[in-house]
Amino acid sequence: MMKIALFGAGNVASHLYRAFSEGNYATVSQLFSRDPAKADFVSSETEVIADYAQLKDADLYLLAVSDDGIAEIAEKLEDRGNLVAHTSGSTGMEVLKKFQQHGVFYPLQTFSKNRELDYRTIPFCLEANSEENLEELKDLAKSISEAIYEVNSDQRRGLHLSAVFVNNFSNHLFTLGNSICKDKNLDFKILQPLIKETVSKLDVLLPADAQTGPALRNDQETIQKHLNSLTGDRKLVYKTLTDSIQKFHGKKL
Amino acid sequence: MMKIALFGAGNVASHLYRAFSEGNYATVSQLFSRDPAKADFVSSETEVIADYAQLKDADLYLLAVSDDGIAEIAEKLEDRGNLVAHTSGSTGMEVLKKFQQHGVFYPLQTFSKNRELDYRTIPFCLEANSEENLEELKDLAKSISEAIYEVNSDQRRGLHLSAVFVNNFSNHLFTLGNSICKDKNLDFKILQPLIKETVSKLDVLLPADAQTGPALRNDQETIQKHLNSLTGDRKLVYKTLTDSIQKFHGKKL
Incomplete structure (x- = not known):
């Protein structure tokens, strides 16, 4: 199973959490949120943390936070050599360039917290700094959705x-x-x-x-x-x- | 069966024709069009005419034509005492006031000629100059749709x-x-x-x-x-x- 540390507890994070939980390709081992009380959607499998020091290794650090939040996390997060990706449509991939392995995992949909969605139809728009990282994001996206697109930052x-x-x-x-x-x-x-x-x-x-x-x-x-x-x-x-x-x-x- | 003379051969007329034909409440006995070649959607039960002199009695003269067309027909058509209604959203009922019995039969939908529609969900917005005429239009609308509304000209x-x-x-x-x-x-x-x-x-x-x-x-x-x-x-x-x-x-x- 792919191990994910998910950052964020808003609409996008909660829906991605649910989508990963429904499949058996990936598991969210940790959820990082400045406001842990907001992370009321996670199961007991997931550790909720608010401190970078508590962060453990994972295959993917997935930043499902606001555009400002991405910049802040990119600054504070140490590069451990694992893949780091954000989920934003309006933020370029280059904001993550300090990480050796980086990419974008953008679900093009409007997310409301309590609304059920058919994840299989949601387009996932992917970008990465290497073919290998792109494949890794593609495999993850394919475990959720049937609509996978490779798009660069300008297209996104x-x-x-x-x-x-x-x-x-x-x-x-x-x-x-x-x-x-x-x-x-x-x-x-x-x-x-x-x-x-x-x-x-x-x-x-x-x-x-x-x-x-x-x-x-x-x-x-x-x-x-x-x-x-x-x-x-x-x-x-x-x-x-x-x-x-x-x-x-x-x-x- | 209610006998209708339908005026017009455009998108609205063709869809209403099809809707009436699918039911067994009303029959279109005559279809009036300045361009009879356009009336290629009618069956042999319906006589296609282009001349007011050929017009026979009917329970309802239904004007499914452009706003300009309504004014022209209202001028040229003689009042025979039967119900006359138009299907326009933007034209008031008063344009038909020379007819003793008049009303409006407005289907609120976008009609494309070759597109299938579920008529039962189309809202019909009705208005008439008497309770009796309103009931007549309501019964006709109910034979097609489940969404019947009574709206006045200002609301329409x-x-x-x-x-x-x-x-x-x-x-x-x-x-x-x-x-x-x-x-x-x-x-x-x-x-x-x-x-x-x-x-x-x-x-x-x-x-x-x-x-x-x-x-x-x-x-x-x-x-x-x-x-x-x-x-x-x-x-x-x-x-x-x-x-x-x-x-x-x-x-x-």
Whole structure:
């Protein structure tokens, strides 16, 4: 069994812990957290520690902490010659360069602590400073998921940025949609079949080919009616995205 | 059986035709289209016509045409005393007021001609000028779907606007996400599990409670890195939506 010392007790760490526990390829021997009370998800097999001096040898030190946390641990952690990897989308691999063996083990998903996920579909984006270390991370990822990708730091930063657009920003559009419903005393669940179909279409169409609506068909009458009914922030978002759709699809007058 | 004369041969008309045909509550006796060649989805039970003079009596004249088309038909169509309804989200019921019996039969979904849909989950938003007409539309909607809502014209306009945010605008964010992937030589399918989870969360959380990301936690370092890596349109969309998230969640510095 691969022996892992896992750093962090947040959403990513708790889900990776659960994913490793479900398989029998790797075991988390120690969990390092500045706040051990947060590590309430570990079983008795795992020792919870908060002190670098208590850290034992492991095949992999896996840093599932915030970007600031990675930099701090990289500074304080001694290089023992074993593999050290972080799980961040927005942090380059070079932050770990003081360790002879290093890499990145980035699961591209949004993690909420109490939500069940199907780990087998989560894309793992891997990078390492040697072919051997990459293979080691690949074998670990394969024990959890069926979606393994090799991506470099520049690509990973692109994925993370792209994830902000498709996840954070889309979710905010759902929030604005919900706020319009609330103003009209309507239940947001009326919109859910539409949202689900919007996403289901991506199974067979590229998003650019699935685009519809007043912006795409340059329906100025509807666009003006909508703009007139909006104020402040929602109006600015409407205008910016309508312009962007028209520029992208070459419909700008 | 309820006898319907259906106006239109586009996406909405073709899907409603299919939905009615699958049930045995209503039958489309005539389909009116200015371009009969487009009505290639009808069976031999249905007469395709392009001339108002050929129009026969029916229980319902259902106008599944563009907003401009509704106004044109409302002008040219004689009132025979039967129920006349349109299927538009953005057009008020009053456009049909010359007809003694009138209403709205709005399916809130995005329709693509060759895509199969589960009609039972599509929300039908209904309005009519009398309780009796409303019941008639309700019975028809119930023969297709399990999601029936009574909404007035003002609410329906709100739903249509909301649909632009959650469907058209979200889809454009997927397009921008895809374009970032393309620049980095990455397959967009890496992002699909994330997109699916973003939407699945809405089954249990309101979108405002599901919000995550650098804007929400006011992670200025990441926001600046992202802005520096973007230009033009994508940058403007990033800035506008980041500001909007921070304003909505009260994180603005």
